[in-house]
Structure formats: C-alpha cells, structure tokens
Amino acid sequence: MEKSRNIYYCYPVYRPPSEHASLLIQLTEGCTYKCDFCVSNLNKNFKVRAINDVKKDLDTANNLYGARVRKLFFLDGNAMVTPFKTLLEVTEYAFKLFPELQRVGVYAHAKDILKKSDKQLEALSEAGLKIAYVGFESGDDQLLQSINKHATKQDYIEASKKLMNANITLSATLINGLGGANKPEISRIHAIESADLVNKICPSDERIWYISFLTLMIPPGTVFYQRIKQGEFKEMNSFEILQELKIFMEYINFVNKKANCVFRSNHASNYLPLKGVLERDKKKIIDTINYGLKNKEALRPEFYRAL
16 A cells, blocks of 8 residues: 555556546555456455545645646546445546546446446436446356356446446457467357457447457466466467457447447557457458468567556
C-alpha cells in the first residue's frame, strides 16, 4: 500500500491501455472474482473503499490537476460491483469537480452489469459513466468454466445489450491461447464461439464499440502457472496463436454491415499488431495475419511481450 502525491493507490495498479492519460482513482481494491489466469487478486483483498475517502482523493486530484482532467477511470478489477448509489454519487461528484471531464470508465464483470437494473445503468450513463471494459475472454462456455470465469456466453450477450441500451460504450477483450496447445480442438472452438459471441452483440446502429484480443501470458502465482509446472497446460506458440485469431476473423459475420466495431490486437502481449473495423476490414486483417504466419520476423519477439 502506497500513496502517490497524497492520492491513495493499492498497488499494483491495472488499467486499460486506452486509459493511459486518465486520472486513476481507487474506488475498489482487488476483484470479487478470481479467474485462473489473472494476477489482479494475488496480493489484494477485495473491498469497496469508503465514499468519503474516495471523495478526498478526488479533491486532492482537483487541486493537483484541475481542468487538465478529461477522463477518469475508477480502479480496480471490477469497480462496477460498487453499489449503485455509491457509484452514482462519486461519478456525479467527479463531474462537479472537474470542469473539462468528458467521461468516467470502469472495469466491469458481466454479472455485476446484470445485477444493475436498466434504470440504474441509464442513471450512471447520464451522470457520465460512459465506458465499461468487460473481459469476455472467450465465447466457449466450457472454456469459461475451466478458467473459473464465473460467467457464460449468454451473460456476455445480455450484459452487452444492457450497456448499449444505457448508452454506455462497450469495450470487450478476448484472450488468445486460453485453451493451450495440448488440445488443438479447444482452440478452434474458442475462436468460433468467440466470433459468434461478437456477432450476436453487434448493435443495429452505427455507434462505436470495441473488441480487442490479448494473448495469454502466465505470471508466477496464478493457477495457470501451477498447471504449467504440473504439466497440465502447454502454452500455444506464435503460429498457433495467429491461426486461432485467423479462425476468429473468418467467422465474423455481422448482420449490420455498417457496424462500427473498432478491433484491436496491438497490446504488448500480442505477437502481431492488428487494427481495423470489424467487419469492414476483415480481409485486410486476415491478409496481415497470413503475412505473419509466413514471415516470423514480422512478429514481436518474446522478450518484448508484456502484460
């Protein structure tokens, strides 16, 4: 536990790459879910911080940064679990303090989205909570159960639609390599079911929403790390990862051909940087993957990859 310029943080701090310029405020600590691949809970006990402590940090940030704050991200692993009234109050308080604030964002687990009513999500959206980052990880229910994700494909479909109906932008992540190299058929199912999930949540309008892929990395201390040590799990190599991603892309088929789904697979964990708009840029992305499959020198070396 440390403090930075009098703003409290429970380290290590995790935030989405797109929130790199955002004010980070610790609303919760840790995560209520303990997924087998995740490091966010290794040294943290979950709690929702006292609202007055959160407001004090917002006051301090206002004194430090004032009008420079354009975006705010409430930490930690699934801040959407915060009770509705508390989450609404701190969001409204932030907008009173920062004159140039444009949006508030949070990590959100599907179950916590589903627990909030449509009216509650609409109220949060109207208050300024405008983006939720949801870890889908996969659309394959068996794989989700095997990694202790505490959610199903149907949960993701319903949660995504609730967010979109409330005008909260969805930014969802999937993870390449979750099935491992031991059973290649799991990789294929993972790719196909994940594409089907994305197809099914595609809205009928032209709003912007986000789908991104990370590549599985396994830090010491995680359940996955123990599985590797015991010989139960073997990591997929770069070729297998790209093949999996290619299958995903091949099965993307939106009914709404004007959909505005921003696709990214350019995180530091990924072997090959990819970006585009699904499904408009589908062919271009597949062509880039094919190039990576044939030209290993185009891939990010292992020592450059990181969480």
